Amino acid sequence: MTASATHRVETLPNGPLDLIRHSWVLAKRSLVKTWRTPEVLVDVTLSPIMFALLFTYIFGGAIAGSTSDYLPLLITGLIGQNIAFASVGIGIQLNADIEKGIFDRFKSLPISRIAPLFGAALGDIVRYVLLIAIMLGTGYALGYRLGTDVWRFLAGVALAMLFALCLAWAPMLVGLLARNERAVQGIVFMTLFPLTFASNAFVPTESMPGWLKAFADGNPLSHLIQALRALWNDPSLPEAMSNNGHWQTPVAWTLGWCAIFVVVFAPLAIRAYNRRS
């Protein structure tokens, strides 16, 4: 054993890049764990496929007249819904980390207190990419076709990812506050169900009663879904499915909601992380 306590090993200099580097190291940790237990990806792989099949054939005829006419509405709606549902994973992961004591280790290291949270979010990007790819693939198999150019398509993907990462702060907060994983799951889903169904994800909001329509139209998920429809779908489709190609307003609303999520939930999550011991 040649090591000695008073001898410090060669380390990289401290600097503003530390946070990025540490977050990356911790994101690698999440990725390795996902790779080892691919079952955790079920919520972004198999369950979206299941939703797509069920909804297309159950609601398609009733809502849009035919299953193929329903797809431009449904696929974008499902991406919004599943992004929201997938965010529960990060809350559960943080909660498990606390329970198992690994966060004590991170807290006793000279790294930023935000790094473990950033790392977890960064590691989740893979999940969202997978989710969007699988959703579009399933849609394609069922007959869904993008109606715009590649740039608008990529802009939609980027917007969906950004939304996912900003929304993730809310389940992170729940994960840091709740006492166990089951509580995290219960609390997050309880909030997400009204948020996903009282939206424009599966049906046009016009048929809802006034108060519910107001809620559904203001719902952050509705804005995201509307933005995706405007960016991806053929502008000649009915307004509920394409917003006639006018993407600027829903994108602005979506970005606004992203900012609100971060401004409200990120400081609360950091505070909860610092307090939780």
Next chain:
Amino acid sequence: MTRNDADIPPPHPEVRGESGDHPLIGSTVHGPLAHMDHEDAVGTGLDKRTLTAARLGLHTMPAHEPTLASAAVTVWNTFDFGAVRVRPFPYFMKVTHDIAVEAEGLVKSFKKTKALQGVSFQVPRGKVLGVLGPNGAGKTTAVRILATLLRADAGRAIVAGHDVARYPAEVRKRVGLTGQYASIDEELTGRENLRMIGELLNMRVSVAAARAKELLEWFDLTDAADRSAKTYSGGMRRRLDLAASLTGHPEIVFLDEPTTGLDPAKREDMWDVVRDIVSTGTSVLLTTQYLEEADALADDIVVINYGEVIAHDTAENLKRITGTQTLRVRPADLSREGQVRDILLGVGTPGTSVDTPRPGDFAVPVTDHRALARAVAALEANDIEVTEMSLMLPSLDEVFFTLTGERQKPPASTEETEEVAS
């Protein structure tokens, strides 16, 4: 792997005297003062702590005066963005401290419990301080405050020369913590755990890998290095956890009940590891429920109970206060009870009586160091066959009984300590 002392660099030169004006370093007291007693000091205007330090030849850690800059640092540290490192000493000064850890009047309350009610102690550099106490005494809380995981409600703690509340990032660079429960990622392998810690400590990937390899060898985990930590036994997890704490060559290591739940052989192994760590010049703060453990490892022992220090002494003195060891004999033939009792009375502390801790066992408090030999000789002379015989240190319970005059409740489940700390 062989330990090579030549590789251990000499300690840094002390910053003394000439830098005594530096507000963060404090002054060394020279001359006749060094021999002064507390009584001599009455009226000199010097406080007790300075004098104690002077007598021991130690630096004192002066209180910090708050400034606008320090307030800004406090705000920054609250959010701890990590990008800015506070460096309280000019870069050319290499500072070492004679006191590795100094806790002063630490107070911490949780919702219902007062976990700490003004706890003070010091760990001299390169020494081991044992913090001894039953479950729920506040040991874990104290360690968590010193390791910057919790904030004290009141009081001050200086660890490796930095105030834990004001420069937590500086403290974290210099300490390692091994908690009561292994803080490792079970889904990663042992090697991945250590490499991750190394990389988080800003080591280059190759350096972190080399350090992980070195630690795995030291802690005898090489064979299990590439298995997920889930498959490790309790002892292996503890070793991995300890290895993780040592990754960054900390100046100070906090060991929170490192052997709780380990079987006796694993406990001895852990003790050897702790001795190894100390031999490299690292200071250690160790909490334990076992007087035996504190006795085996610690230079000094602090006994805490209900969040208060009730004794601070060497193991030797503590045993002396508590008085006695216990000699216990279990004769094979119970019909010889009378003779056994007589022999025990003969070697026991005068004025005490023979106790029967459980049926068939006879115990007597002993003070004479020759008691065991004399008892063996007497049993031999009387041809009494013995199935068990032991000389035991006073138990924690007896220490407490002597110090507080009240019996402890039987130790509760370990979860309780965790509950108090969280």
